[in-house]
Amino acid sequence: MGTGRRGRPQRPLDTTVPALAELAQELRELRATAGLTLDNLYAVTHWSKGALSAATTGRDLPRWDLVKAWVTACDPDANLDLWQARHRRARAQYERNRLVLPAGRPPAERTDPAPRVPDTPSGPRPSSLERDAWRTLAPDRRPWGVAAHPAPIPLRFTTVGPDFTDTGSDAADLTGHYEQIGEIFALTGTRRLLVLGDRGSGKTQLARHLGTRLLTADGGGGSAPVVPVLVSLRGWRPERGPDSLLAWIADALTGCTTEDVRTLLGRHRLLPILDDFDSLTLRQRGRALHTFNQLPQQAPFVLVSGWAEFTRTVEQTDTVIAGSTGVRLLPVGVGDLDGWIQRSSRSRTKEQDWAPVLAALADRPDLPAATVLSDPTLAGAARLLYTDGRAVPAELVAEGATVEALEMRLVQHLFGSFPPYRQHGGIGGHQLQEQHRHQALHLLARREQDEQAPVGDLRVLYRGRRPSRRRAGVQAALLSLLSWVFLGFVQVGDSASTYAASGSSSPVESATLIPAVIIGAGWYVYLRHRLDGRAARTDPLGRVRSWLLRSVPAGVALILATAVGPDADAERLSLVVAAALLAGAVWLAEQASRRPAPHWFLAELAVLPVLMFVVLLGHAIAALPVLLPVLLGVTVTGHWLRAVLTSRFALWGLYPGVLLGLLADATDPDVLRAGRDGWSFTHPAVARWYRKAAVGSADAENTPEPVPVHRAGRGGPRGPVPPPPLPPPAME
Numbered sequence: 001m002g003t004g005r006r007g008r009p010q011r012p013l014d015t016t017v018p019a020l021a022e023l024a025q026e027l028r029e030l031r032a033t034a035g036l037t038l039d040n041l042y043a044v045t046h047w048s049k050g051a052l053s054a055a056t057t058g059r060d061l062p063r064w065d066l067v068k069a070w071v072t073a074c075d076p077d078a079n080l081d082l083w084q085a086r087h088r089r090a091r092a093q094y095e096r097n098r099l100v101l102p103a104g105r106p107p108a109e110r111t112d113p114a115p116r117v118p119d120t121p122s123g124p125r126p127s128s129l130e131r132d133a134w135r136t137l138a139p140d141r142r143p144w145g146v147a148a149h150p151a152p153i154p155l156r157f158t159t160v161g162p163d164f165t166d167t168g169s170d171a172a173d174l175t176g177h178y179e180q181i182g183e184i185f186a187l188t189g190t191r192r193l194l195v196l197g198d199r200g201s202g203k204t205q206l207a208r209h210l211g212t213r214l215l216t217a218d219g220g221g222g223s224a225p226v227v228p229v230l231v232s233l234r235g236w237r238p239e240r241g242p243d244s245l246l247a248w249i250a251d252a253l254t255g256c257t258t259e260d261v262r263t264l265l266g267r268h269r270l271l272p273i274l275d276d277f278d279s280l281t282l283r284q285r286g287r288a289l290h291t292f293n294q295l296p297q298q299a300p301f302v303l304v305s306g307w308a309e310f311t312r313t314v315e316q317t318d319t320v321i322a323g324s325t326g327v328r329l330l331p332v333g334v335g336d337l338d339g340w341i342q343r344s345s346r347s348r349t350k351e352q353d354w355a356p357v358l359a360a361l362a363d364r365p366d367l368p369a370a371t372v373l374s375d376p377t378l379a380g381a382a383r384l385l386y387t388d389g390r391a392v393p394a395e396l397v398a399e400g401a402t403v404e405a406l407e408m409r410l411v412q413h414l415f416g417s418f419p420p421y422r423q424h425g426g427i428g429g430h431q432l433q434e435q436h437r438h439q440a441l442h443l444l445a446r447r448e449q450d451e452q453a454p455v456g457d458l459r460v461l462y463r464g465r466r467p468s469r470r471r472a473g474v475q476a477a478l479l480s481l482l483s484w485v486f487l488g489f490v491q492v493g494d495s496a497s498t499y500a501a502s503g504s505s506s507p508v509e510s511a512t513l514i515p516a517v518i519i520g521a522g523w524y525v526y527l528r529h530r531l532d533g534r535a536a537r538t539d540p541l542g543r544v545r546s547w548l549l550r551s552v553p554a555g556v557a558l559i560l561a562t563a564v565g566p567d568a569d570a571e572r573l574s575l576v577v578a579a580a581l582l583a584g585a586v587w588l589a590e591q592a593s594r595r596p597a598p599h600w601f602l603a604e605l606a607v608l609p610v611l612m613f614v615v616l617l618g619h620a621i622a623a624l625p626v627l628l629p630v631l632l633g634v635t636v637t638g639h640w641l642r643a644v645l646t647s648r649f650a651l652w653g654l655y656p657g658v659l660l661g662l663l664a665d666a667t668d669p670d671v672l673r674a675g676r677d678g679w680s681f682t683h684p685a686v687a688r689w690y691r692k693a694a695v696g697s698a699d700a701e702n703t704p705e706p707v708p709v710h711r712a713g714r715g716g717p718r719g720p721v722p723p724p725p726l727p728p729p730a731m732e
Contacts, residue, residue, distance in 0.1 A: 013056075018093065026086065027070055034075065041070065047069060055070065068084075082187065085183060130227060132229055133229050136231070139205070155178040156175075157176060157181075158328055159328075160174075163314075164320060189323075192321060194324055194326030196304075197328060197329030200377045227270055231273065233288075234675030265296070272301045273304065277306075279677065286316065286319070297323060307328060334365070368406055408689055437662050439650075440659055444690070455678045458592065479629060480517060480523075483559075483626050489622045515560070522556065526553070582611075585634050592636050604637045607635070611631060640655055
């Protein structure tokens with residue numbers, strides 16, 4: 001760090017030319033960060049002190065060579081493309097200002113109306129489009145999020161190479177940090193930017209910040225040259241080409257049609273920020289890349305995706321997005337944390353407590369704490385716990401600390417003792433509600449791990465993993481046996497006694513055995529298939545397979561109806577009606593999962609008494625042992641009852657209506673994300689904590705040991721507040 005005598009105070013900054021004043025201020029801040037004086041700059045750059053001093057007044061435009069030398073001397077790793085763009089913007093405004101203003105006349109206040117998005121006959125008014133933009137670009141509401149601290153977490157990013165983008169060797173350098181993302185976007189010629197990063201790295205918040213910067217450019221959202229709108233791609237099916245994407249974007253806007261979106265994109269008035277690209281399947285992502293390339297070349301957009309998912313898609317399909325450039329978020333380093341993580345919302349700071357910890361992390365980058373703090377979300381949790389909280393930062397580098405234990409410690413603070421999320425104390429309803437909430441999120445965390453995808457069906461939550469081959473085989477064999485007994489009971493055909501009297505071979509055995517075997521085989525396939533109705537069906541064969549699987553429950557009753565004897569008309573009619581009821585139950589279960597509401601579950605409950613009445617009326621009471629397991633196996637209520645029995649009534653309080661309410665409550669503070677394809681946790685560390693820490697005694701032995709904690713507070717040392725004990729959840 002340079003030292004020297006104290007120089008004269010800097011001249012006041014002239015703001016006549018806004019872009020030139022911004023450039024001068026950026027040069028001042030860069031020199032202050034580097035700790036250099038004008039004497040130091042003179043010795044390094046060989047520019048006169050007068051020229052160096054005049055460069056930061058905002059009155060005269062400095063030459064680019066001077067700016068380049070200044071920046072290189074203060075920060076050798078600085079992005080020169082970004083600084084050149086700033087200088088180019090300042091020069092344009094400076095020259096325009098010289099041509100417009102006569103000498104000696106002060107600048108007049110700008111009175112020309114701001115450019116606005118033109119109205120279309122059937123499209124949204126500009127005010128509604130801006131409202132959609134501000135609504136979708138709402139910042140992360142989690143108190144530990146990127147932008148929820150005294151200063152945003154210092155995210156850094158680098159340029160994505162030409163292997164995954166459509167750039168050449170002369171492409172602009174897009175390296176920068178969180179506050180520079182708006183200027184970085186201006187360097188992309190085609191306005192097609194990829195924002196890539198690992199899960200939990202802050203890529204969505206970075207995209208939100210980019211949209212906010214663009215929306216507030218030039219003095220307000222109405223004057224922004226482009227209106228950014230954040231649109232999630234969760235649930236989008238890219239098989240129908242670019243029109244499906246335009247319709248998907250239109251659905252996210254108020255009163256907008258597909259043609260309106262096409263017009264706004266063509267006029268560069270709309271910038272879709274497409275998030276959750278990594279939520280699509282590999283095949284869907286490949287088709288999505290093809291869809292993006294079918295859009296008009298002038299259509300701008302920002303694509304947000306996980307690094308591994310995007311690069312794998314490009315490698316598998318050998319397709320890149322035309323005209324695209326990209327940035328990749330980097331892990332948070334010790335240098336990024338220093339100066340940020342010590343900043344507190346309290347009057348008392350902990351800079352002295354953090355100093356040895358940061359020094360240890362700088363000397364030993366292989367420490368577990370360095371890995372944990374490289375995640376922006378966990379770094380934010382650490383600032384809340386060790387800077388705003390009462391814990392001592394030294395426990396991060398304590399002997400015996402592991403990545404898993406530190407991660408559990410930080411998440412435990414967020415959900416166990418951090419005021420916005422801590423569990424309600426006391427007894428009665430609050431404690432019971434918190435217990436149910438932990439049970440629901442524990443179930444979701446385990447099912448999300450099993451499915452390796454968001455969970456979009458309550459039956460998946462209650463049932464868990466698909467039954468094993470052995471278990472499904474046993475259940476199918478039992479149903480086949482019950483079907484064979486029923487068919488034998490109703491005496492298939494009147495000729496059975498005739499063949500028995502004559503001593504010849506009776507066809508009764510084959511007439512009852514073959515349908516029973518078919519029923520067992522069909523039920524085995526149904527038990528082994530994925531229940532989630534929102535699973536991707538990307539080809540005609542997949543749609544046919546899905547339809548056949550959904551028809552299995554009704555097919556069981558139809559096979560029984562066709563296998564009964566010719567004289568059993570009443571039984572046959574009742575079984576045909578039962579098949580229709582089972583088909584309706586399958587439809588109700590899918591509707592209850594896609595549009596969860598209490599009335600769907602009430603409709604499911606009504607199917608059972610109606611089915612029993614129809615069977616009794618048709619004198620087919622012996623078919624109930626076959627039809628009831630089928631009915632319980634297709635409905636959400638049936639899976640809940642099974643989960644209650646297998647968990648020894650521990651999940652009795654999590655009936656479907658309550659479970660939906662608990663999941664909805666968890667989406668409000670952004671613990672969960674509710675998309676069109678189901679529920680998922682917003683961060684993998686939170687999912688891991690609910691899988692391991694928030695469990696009952698059955699899995700207590702698998703819970704990692706916490707980091708030794710010594711927190712000073714009133715009444716002596718305090719440790720982390722554990723979640724309330726839970727009864728054993730449903731085990732697979």
